Amino acid sequence: MKRVVKSGLVLGAILGVIALLGLGSKAVSEINKGAATITIDVIKKTQAPVLFEHKKHQERAGDKCITCHHSEKEGEQPKACRECHNKEGAKVALKDAFHKSCKDCHKKENQAGKKAPEKCNECHKK
Numbered sequence: 001m002k003r004v005v006k007s008g009l010v011l012g013a014i015l016g017v018i019a020l021l022g023l024g025s026k027a028v029s030e031i032n033k034g035a036a037t038i039t040i041d042v043i044k045k046t047q048a049p050v051l052f053e054h055k056k057h058q059e060r061a062g063d064k065c066i067t068c069h070h071s072e073k074e075g076e077q078p079k080a081c082r083e084c085h086n087k088e089g090a091k092v093a094l095k096d097a098f099h100k101s102c103k104d105c106h107k108k109e110n111q112a113g114k115k116a117p118e119k120c121n122e123c124h125k126k
C-alpha cells in the first residue's frame, strides 16, 4: 500500500516537472519579437523618421534582447523605450536614449571595421 502511494507520488512529481517544462518553453516562444522593421517616429519634430531594421539588429545582437531592451531580464518580454523614456521627469529623455543606444554601438562597431550609420542623414532619411 505504502509502495503504491509512494510511486504514485513519484509519478505525479515527474508529470508535474514535465508540465512545468512544457509551460516554460511555451512562455519563451510566446515572447513577442516586435516588427521586423520599425519606423521610429515617436518624437518626430524637426527630423525625418528613422527606418530601423529591428530583425537584422536582433540577429546582429545574437538575439540578446537586453543589448537594447536593458530594463528587462533576458527572456522577459521587452517593452518599448517610450514607455519609460518619454515620461515627464525621465532622467534620460527619449531622444538621448535612442541616440546613446544607437550611436554608441555604431561607433564601437565601426571601430571594428563595420559600416553602421553615424551621420544625421544616414538615419534621419528624408
Ligand code: HEC
Pocket (backbone or CB within 6 Å): 040, 041, 042, 043, 044, 045, 046, 047, 048, 049, 050, 095, 098, 099, 102, 103, 106, 117, 118, 119, 120, 121, 122, 123, 124
Ligand atoms: C544611428 C541613428 C541616428 C543618428 C546617426 C542620428 N540620429 Fe537623431 N534620432 C535617432 C532616432 C532613432 C530618433 C528618434 C526618432 C523619433 O522618435 O522621431 C532620433 C531623434 C532625433 C531628434 C528628436 C526628434 C525630432 O524630430 O526633433 C533630433 C532633434 C535628432 N535626432 C537630431 C539628430 C542629429 C542633428 C543628428 C546628427 C548629428 C542625429 N540625430 C543623428 C537616430 C539617429
Ligand code: HEC
Pocket (backbone or CB within 6 Å): 031, 032, 033, 034, 035, 038, 040, 042, 052, 054, 057, 058, 061, 063, 064, 065, 066, 067, 068, 069, 078, 079, 080, 081, 082, 083
Ligand atoms: C539593436 C537594438 C535592439 C535589439 C537587439 C532588440 N530590439 Fe526590440 N526594439 C528596439 C527599438 C529601438 C524598438 C522601438 C521602441 C520604441 O519605439 O520605443 C524596439 C521595439 C520592440 C518591440 C515593440 C514594443 C512596443 O510595444 O512597441 C518588441 C516587442 C521588441 N522590440 C522585442 C524585442 C525582442 C524580443 C528582442 C530580442 C530577440 C529585441 N526586441 C531586440 C531595439 C532593439
Ligand code: HEC
Pocket (backbone or CB within 6 Å): 068, 069, 070, 071, 079, 080, 081, 082, 083, 084, 085, 091, 092, 096, 097, 098, 100, 101
Ligand atoms: C522600464 C523602463 C525602461 C525602459 C522600457 C527602457 N529604459 Fe532605458 N533607462 C531606464 C532607466 C530608469 C534608466 C536610468 C536613468 C537613471 O536613473 O539615471 C535608463 C537609462 C538608459 C540609457 C542611459 C544609459 C547610460 O549609460 O547613460 C539609455 C541609452 C537607455 N536607457 C536606452 C533605452 C532604450 C534604447 C530603450 C528601448 C529599447 C530603453 N532604454 C527602455 C528605464 C527604461
Ligand code: HEC
Pocket (backbone or CB within 6 Å): 050, 051, 052, 053, 056, 057, 060, 061, 067, 068, 098, 101, 102, 103, 105, 106, 109, 113, 114, 115, 116, 117, 122, 123
Ligand atoms: C548593438 C549594436 C547596435 C545597436 C544598439 C544599434 N545598431 Fe544599427 N547597426 C549595427 C550594425 C553592426 C550595423 C551594420 C553595419 C554593417 O553592415 O557594416 C547597423 C546598421 C544600421 C543601419 C543601416 C541599415 C541596416 O540595418 O543594415 C541603420 C539605419 C541602423 N543601424 C540604425 C540603428 C538605430 C536607429 C538604432 C537605435 C534605435 C541602432 N541602429 C542601434 C549595430 C547596432
